[in-house]
Amino acid sequence: MVSLICTVHDHRDDVNCCAFSSSLLATCSADKTVRVYSTRDFSELPFSPLSGHGYGVHCCCFSACGQYLASCSTDATTVVWTMASGEIEAVLEHPGRSPVRVCTFSPDSSFLISGASDGTVALWDFPSRLLTGAVPDTTMVACSFSPCGQLFATGSTYGDLRIWNLSMNQLQTEKYAHDLGVTCCQFSPQMMTDTAGHVVQFRLVSCGQDSLLKIWIVFQNFSTGCKMQLLHTLSGQQSAVLCCAYSADGQLLVSGSMDKTVAVYEAVRDGVCVFSDRPSDSHRLYGQNSERVEDGGRLQLSGWGAEVPFSSDEAGRKWPGHSRLMVNDWSEDDVSAWLREEGLESLVDAFKANNIDGAELLSLSKESLSSDLHIESLGLRSKVLRKIEEMKMAPVSGGIPDEFLCPITHEVMKDPVIAADGYSYEREAIDSWIKTKNRSSPMTNLPLQTTLLTPNRTLKMAICRWSSSQ
Structure with a gap:
């Protein structure tokens, strides 16, 4: 049985991400703040909230030891905070000065990845806080390090999954892994080795706007390189799956969807559903040594092995109330x-x-x-x-990505252009701003070195693709 432990109401806007260390919980929000709580009693720490970002915060993550917390924002920075005092340890400015959507530490905290809306993937040497490399990609919204820390995966709004090494070489690309875009991906903490002790196989889970959860095998061969193979497709949820994660021991897999459900799977059995919080006929749970008990709206399961026929067409159907x-x-x-x-x-x-x-x-x-x-x-x-x-x-589809909104009009851009401050705006809005605001940046309030505006064709294509999917 799952029961509510605590609810906190401190943020004043959407909560975009949360992360655990061994003793702390961090949450970040569109209200520009990061808040930190003790997991002992969920009381907020004295130095919280952390207020170093100039715009909404999209993602936060702890270093392996929990000593540091990283957060990234539309203000084009990844800020590193020390958890001893809550002070800013470093501000990592993303190449290209585009909104940073996601960040994550390597398992040993030697490296930090950040991904931006302009498609730039940046790899930072964390001890020195120096940029080791940056490569172009499509708009990146998901990333995860392999448990050995030598590979990392990225997912984009175009639906692609890519595997990289620490030299920023692209080892494998799975085009259109998820129709309409990837939303999250994560490596399992477990890995397989050969008789010589070399790491040869990983599990990777991904989810997307296509309402699917996919489990992949990533093969690493020192002579032939890296390969990906789709192992299972889970279609037990009825709308876009926004997040997924493995448990610390790799035994369980959880996913959350826009259909307002959370599903928990037995990962070692590749798609056996052990819990779903939708008590309806569309999610019948059945299996050996399993029973379903309804008690005041709470769903309880006794025993493991409640399976859902994920590969069937009926299980994969989106109910129209949540369709596009x-x-x-x-x-x-x-x-x-x-x-x-x-x-x-x-x-x-x-x-x-x-x-x-x-x-x-x-x-x-x-x-x-x-x-x-x-x-x-x-x-x-x-x-x-x-x-x-x-x-x-009710809204028909998910929220509008922040980078699609003009910072001046707060509306979806039709003709996005990049100004001298590195931010993208609706052409008509920034033209008017420049004429009336003495050539200052709407985002930084600093003088614009030039009034030259560059069409942001990549962003325009992404907006068009997103609009056509709605």
């Missing part, structure tokens, strides 16, 4: 699936008999439910209308 289709475009079958998802299975036949599709669904009223669909129960009619209103209010 506009409700107006729903078919009659989509409406039926939505009714089942909302616990209104008894109405499916009536809706089908009256050919209710998405457009008709949105136009329903109490009168039509009563006179046309013959739903006599007042409570049931009210529930249907309430569910329709909730659906209208």
Whole structure:
């Protein structure tokens, strides 16, 4: 059974990431702060919050020993904090001065990776705080070191997974590993060696906007290089899977989705679901020595081995309430699936008999439910209308990536350009700003050395790709 231990309400905006050390919990937010708590009683440390970023903070991670905390931000920096006092130990300015989306330490804390929205992957020698190399990639949103620390994986918004070595050589690329983009990836802490003791095999998990969780085998051969092979595809969640992680011993695998569920898998058995927090028929849990107990909305499982048939088409289906289709475009079958998802299975036949599709669904009223669909129960009619209103209010897709928003207008850019301060803006907005604000940077307030604006074609392509997927 899973129970809530503590809830903290300190951040004033979206919480983008959280990380554990052996004794601390760190959280970072779009409110520009990083907060640090003791895991003993979840009290906030005296030096928290950490306020060194000038813009929203996307990611945070601890060094192996927990002595340092790194955080990265739209302000194009990765800040290293010492956990002894909360003071800034170093500010690592990302090459290209683009928003930094992700950062992570190597297992021995010898290296730190940071990835930015302009596609730049930077590798830092952590003891010296010096940049060892930077290479171009597509917009990077995920990265993870192998347990041996000699390789790292990156994932991009274009859906690609790449394996690199510490010389910044690209060893393997899996194009379009996830349709619509990768959201997270992580190596398992376990690794296999050959008889000579050489590391030869790793497990890597990735997830994406395609609602899938994928387990890969990464082979390292000292004569032929590196290869990736897809081992399993898990489709037990119904919307974009935003995060995934292995437990410290590599025995369990967890994923979180936009369908508001968290699923836990037995990793050593490659896709056996042992817990899902969606108590509905669409996630039936079954298996040997397993039973499901519902108690006041809490789901309890006794025993391991509750399997979900992840590879089947039915298991992989996205319910329409969480799909990217506009409700107006729903078919009659989509409406039926939505009714089942909302616990209104008894109405499916009536809706089908009256050919209710998405457009008709949105136009329903109490009168039509009563006179046309013959739903006599007042409570049931009210529930249907309430569910329709909730659906209208809910967002159809995930949040807009920060780098797609103009810092001036806070709207998705149509014609992004790079100004002299290294930031991207909507052309019309920065033109107007320069004319009225004495040539200062909207982000730093420092004078712009030139008014020359460079089209950001890479960002424009990414925005177009993202827009077409919505």
